[in-house]
Amino acid sequence: MQGLLSDLPLMGILELVNTTRQTGVLDVKADVPYTVAFVGGEIVGGGILDWLGVDAIQASPMLPREGSFEFRPSTVTGSPLAPYGHFTTDWARASDEWEQLCALIGSPSRVFRGQVPLFDSEEGRSVRAAARQAELPLFEVAQVLANAVRQGQVEPTGRYAWHTLRLRSGTTRSTPSPVAAALNGERNLGEVIASGLDEWTVRDYLLSEIRAGLRFPGSGWVLRDLIWEQKHLRRNEA
Numbered sequence: 575m576q577g578l579l580s581d582l583p584l585m586g587i588l589e590l591v592n593t594t595r596q597t598g599v600l601d602v603k604a605d606v607p608y609t610v611a612f613v614g615g616e617i618v619g620g621g622i623l624d625w626l627g628v629d630a631i632q633a634s635p636m637l638p639r640e641g642s643f644e645f646r647p648s649t650v651t652g653s654p655l656a657p658y659g660h661f662t663t664d665w666a667r668a669s670d671e672w673e674q675l676c677a678l679i680g681s682p683s684r685v686f687r688g689q690v691p692l693f694d695s696e697e698g699r700s701v702r703a704a705a706r707q708a709e710l711p712l713f714e715v716a717q718v719l720a721n722a723v724r725q726g727q728v729e730p731t732g733r734y735a736w737h738t739l740r741l742r743s744g745t746t747r748s749t750p751s752p753v754a755a756a757l758n759g760e761r762n763l764g765e766v767i768a769s770g771l772d773e774w775t776v777r778d779y780l781l782s783e784i785r786a787g788l789r790f791p792g793s794g795w796v797l798r799d800l801i802w803e804q805k806h807l808r809r810n811e812a
Contacts, residue, residue, distance in 0.1 A: 576644040579604065584636060585662075587643055591615060592658050598648045604641030606801055608634040611650050617661050618652030623784075625794025628655055629705075629712040632668035633798050668713050676806045678720045681799040682712055683735035686719060688728030693719065698728075700735040702795065734803075736780070736796050737764030753779040777803065 575587075584602065588610070591600065595615040602608050610620040610631065621630030655661055679686070679701065687698030692708055692715065699707070705715040722728045742759040753776050756766045763780070767773050781800040784793050 577642065579638055579641045579643060582643075584638060584643065587645065588662060591645060596645070596647060597650050598646050599650065600643060600645045602634070602638065602641065602643050604635065604638035606635055606638070606798060611652065613650050613652055613654070616654035616658050617656075618650065618654055621794060622798050623789070623794035624791065625798065630794065630798075631655075632665050632713055633672060634669070636662075636666050636669040672713070672716070672802075675716045675720045676802040678723045679716060680730070680807050681734075681802040682716055682795075683799040683803070685731045685733040685735070686723070686728040687731050688722060690718070690722045690727050693722065693728050698731045698733075702735050702799075733764065734799075736799065737762060737767070739763050739780075739790070739792070739796070741780075741790065751779055774808075 575590075579602075587600065591598075591612050592615040597613050597615075598611075599620075600610040600612070602610070606622060608620060608622045608631070611618050617631070619626060620634075621627055622634060656664070682701035682705075685698045685700045685703075686693050687696075688694065692704035693699050701712060701716045701719055704710075704719075705712045708715065719728065740759055740762045741757050752771060753766065756769065756771060761769070763776055767776055777800055780796070781804065784797045784800075
């Protein structure tokens with residue numbers, strides 16, 4: 575089963591797989607590409623590239639308007655993450671609210687500092703780092719941070735979780751780039767930016783490379799956050 579999302583909304587595809595109790599993987603090729611794995615019509619896994627699990631699925635747009643899909647029957651194992659109806663209800667709510675949260679915080683990668691638990695260290699923390707430390711769902715920590723932003727209790731530090739990445743030159747694209755020339759596997763992206771490269775140039779380069787096929791540990795969450803930042807930070811800066 576395959577087709578265009580403009581012809582068949584994703585929610586209808588999910589319902590069809592559930593009601594027919596199919597086992598396999600749904601591959602969604604959209605601005606944010608992701609997979610959903612089913613066993614007997616129940617959702618047991620999935621995510622964005624190598625970022626897998628409930629947090630990743632809930633960060634995936636549930637109703638993309640453009641793109642394509644393919645459901646491949648295959649051998650999948652695992653237990654339901656939650657009963658189908660409950661899981662999709664929570665996913666729909668999170669999918670909508672993530673956009674509202676990122677309009678305030680930029681993305682889960684953006685580092686904030688202030689007198690709020692989890693973000694009160696001298697260096698500050700991103701939602702991703704805070705969620706790992708507290709062992710809490712990413713969505714819940716993002717809600718806490720967004721509320722702190724509304725109340726003026728935290729402020730951005732100018733750093734992002736993806737700044738710590740160290741990438742080597744030689745990716746899937748051949749277009750010359752000053753960013754590619756600066757990558758040597760020794761300096762992280764934050765240091766590359768500090769050396770004089772524009773942050774948006776680095777962000778756009780990294781996003782285009784991942785979309786073109788560049789893969790590294792963490793490429794899934796980096797892709798998701800860069801897309802949020804591209805949408806919400808540029809809007810705020812305009």
